Amino acid sequence: MKIIASIILLFSAYSLFAQPSGGSPTGGEPIHVRHADLLSGSDTTGILIRELIGNVHIEQGNVTLRCNRATQYLAENRVVMIGNVKVIQGTVTLSGPSANYDGNTRIASGNQGVKIVDRKTTLTARAGRYSTISAIANFYGTVRAEDDSVAIDADTIEYHRSTENSFASGNVLMQAKYSKAFIVGDSAENYPSRNYSRVTGHPILFQIDTVATSHDSLKISKDSSNTSKPDSFLAQKDTSDKKPDTMTISSVVMESYRGKNERYIATGQVEVVRGGLSARADTVLYGNSDEKILLRGKPIVWYDSTQLSADSINIYVPLKKLKKIEAFANAFSASQDDSLHADRVNQLSGAAITIAVELDTLREVFARGEAKSLYFLVKETEPDGAARHSADSIRITMENSKPEIIRWLGGVNGENIPERMMEGKNKDYYLPSWRWEKTRPKKQVFVGRKR
Template sequence: MFMNAFLQFLKYRTIFLLLNLFSIAQMLSQQSKLIQLIHADSLVGRKYDSKTVRELIGNVQLKHENIYVWCDRAIQYVDENRIEAYGNLKVKQDTLLLEADQGVYLGDKKIAICEGNVKLTDGRTSLEAKYGNYDTQKKLAIFKSNVKLVDSTTIITSDELFYYRTDKKSIAVGNVAIKNLENNITIYGGYFENYDSAKYSVIKTNPKLVQIDTSSDGKVDTLIVIGKFMEAFRDTSVSMFSATDSVVIVRGDLSAVCGDVFYYDKKDLIILWRNPIVWYENSQISGDSIVVKLIDRKIDEVFIYGSAFAIDPADSAYPERFNQLKGKTMRIKFKENKIDEVYVEKNAVSLYYIFETGETGEKKPNGVNHVSGDSVWIKFKDGKMQRIKIVGGIEGVYYPEELIAGKESSFNLEGFNYVKRKPKKNAKLEIVWAK
């Protein structure tokens, strides 16, 4: 009987001790989550609405688990586990440093809310704004108002920016501008995502690319690209930029429209897809796809694949007359920024107007030649056609002046479509449409 009672006593005693140990462990765990004061030159404690409040002044240093806080002055709300910090605020978590004029640190949520000259430094990345929050658990920074992010190759400005440390991901919203310091390209838009680990970026909402370059003669040459959606792939060997849907390109005397464009920066190669049309000065070319090869950012060659068609005004005094060339494929070679030669393969057809110069120097029209063959080669001089060579299955017809005068449009080749309204840029680097 006595033994049974003693065993029952030990049983309840053990349960009581375990409950006490659990309560103590829980209390110690909660205490470890409280913000700890490491140093302050002076401390004033008081009660406010039955809550414990401490005012810390001078060289204040606090610690919360793996997070350190420094400031000139702080008010610590002990019961709320909250700090209001003023003057030279610094918050540090491993390699990240957050600085501001003032802010609030919420111990239970582990979030720092900062205001005034807010700056976050994380390795090679720095982030600045007027306002900034940092969630130390999610490792997420949200910055607002005059935001600026700087890393080794890029500067991003926006109205708001989300910086995910773990995923190395950034999202910028509102008046976004991304400047690449390596190639002097700036992209503007309303929304931007950057995945640093994948070396991939995408920009939406009225994106526009601007690249300001200077030619060898000191002339500023600016490239502008607009579309509805832009992406960048920054691989070590292949750097590719693309624009999708309603794409417009303007650079110097060259302008273009197409459905999609792909620009390989390191290869100096531009590929235009989906109904591309390219204008160079007054000349127009079109096809199923167009590839532009550059050397030192100048046009070297243009390749047109599928339904290739080139149109060039014959003479400004005769606005209805156009020299025309079409075929399955076409290659245009440039020299000193002017067309040097054109080579057309497969089902090549040429239409070119003839002009004669009289003794008085007056230029008179003298009909048109319609020539076809397996291939056509045309040589130019000073941008004007100098000679033409047709190879294989040659057929030619000459139409005298009296037959074509006033009826030029009826002699145009099948598929002719000269677009007079083409894109240009104004002084504000905006795309305008002009004839």
């Protein structure tokens, strides 16, 4: 015959003294009940249980548990909590509608929605666990981690309380708090003390700019609500004098440095697309405040029908508008303007080449330092030979993105080549530094995080 003993007591925090669970099997600190409005105890088939109801307050060492209702399994040294659950340890608070706390491992866990708040960091997820020993939280399912400078969405996030560092994996979206930029990738690391983040696994940076089409200065809202839905940036409607413009940068690794001078460093197979401009390089450095994009390691830039390459290239975008492209060392430019004759490619080389752009239209190309040019001539839409020259510098004024006036300055040497000599031999007259990349980067499209 089973004997069930039940005791129901009504007591306050002053009348309920510390009640240890009998010590944990691992020799850790016992769990103490500090308060409950209602307590019932039972011993069924040898299982000791305490039911705690109303304003429950439990402690184990430096950990405090609070909830509306709890079931304490004394032999197992664990507590099941329901209703307004809070697990508090120093500056960190885990909360949710329900949670389990294991007094042996000192791990709190929940699977009906959990939230952790620790100083400047907040994490939310469908499920998660927090170790009060290692001070590490592991969250799973629609996880979001947010501090004062960045928000991260991912399938899983591991948060280290001692350093405030977080490590995300699976379907990552990282968004800067006060700029219209976000990065997607497979995994991410965030180091708040250094204002530094690193995204890997096919990372792509999306920079959504509001471009003024008049002479008005650009204004970007710093409303923190903008960080919650990056999809809304892409869905902005054009206004009378402003329109959204998106730049994408894809790479193998994407690093971001936040603060007054927000910077991004993309490395490994980097591709950049912004409006009519595309680029490829081993490394790309982009700074919002600097208003320039630096390409290093075999850089190539495409703008309209022009392709530019060199040892290094700088792209200048003041007020988010393309103004100038500078190529340094072994610079070479090629423009394929004749769609009917693919081998008639206009060429320019020099120690440095500068391309000037105005109102999204190529206005001037300037080569300096042992400059050389090859331009194919046309007479009434028909090929009419070519002109090949060298000079200290060459300045080309463009009209409708095509050469209108060419000026050769200093130490000029040149020749005009009749069409009859070039038939079928156009490539024989190419400049010594000729190079051409057929594959142009394409713009990446953000379709939203997978759910």
